[in-house]
Amino acid sequence: MKKVKMSCTTCPNSCELLATIEDDQVVAVEGNLCKRGVDFAESEWRCPVRTLTSTMILDTGAKAVLVPVRSAKPIPKAVMKDAMQAIRAKHLHHAVKMGESLIANVAGTGVDIVAAKTVRM
Known part of the structure; x- marks a missing residue:
C-alpha cells in the first residue's frame, strides 16, 4: 500500500x-x-490526461507567424512528446480559423489538434 x-x-x-x-x-x-x-x-x-497547448508555424511567405493551437480534448500524458513532434513537423501555408482541425488523430489518440485563434494571411 x-x-x-x-x-x-x-x-x-x-x-x-x-x-x-x-x-x-x-x-x-x-x-x-x-x-x-x-x-x-x-x-x-x-491514465493521466492533459490538454496540450502549443503553437504552429504559419509561413506567410514574407515572415513566419505563430498560430496558437490546442488539443480538442485532453490526451494521455504518455503521448505528449509524440504529439509535440507532430506539431513541430507541420508548417501551415494557409489562413486558419479558430477551431479548425490542423492535425487529425494526433499521435494515434483520436484527438485533433485545432487552431485556438483565427489567423489571416
Whole structure:
C-alpha cells in the first residue's frame, strides 16, 4: 500500500488529495471537498490526461507567424512528446480559423489538434 499526493483540477477548490493505492487500484481518497475529487484521483492514477497547448508555424511567405493551437480534448500524458513532434513537423501555408482541425488523430489518440485563434494571411 502506498500514498500518492495529487492536486485536483476539476473545480475551483483545487483540493490537495491523498490517494491510497493498493494492488495498483485507488482504494481511498482523502482531502476532497466533493465527489469529483475521487473520480479525478482514480482517472489520474489509471491514465493521466492533459490538454496540450502549443503553437504552429504559419509561413506567410514574407515572415513566419505563430498560430496558437490546442488539443480538442485532453490526451494521455504518455503521448505528449509524440504529439509535440507532430506539431513541430507541420508548417501551415494557409489562413486558419479558430477551431479548425490542423492535425487529425494526433499521435494515434483520436484527438485533433485545432487552431485556438483565427489567423489571416
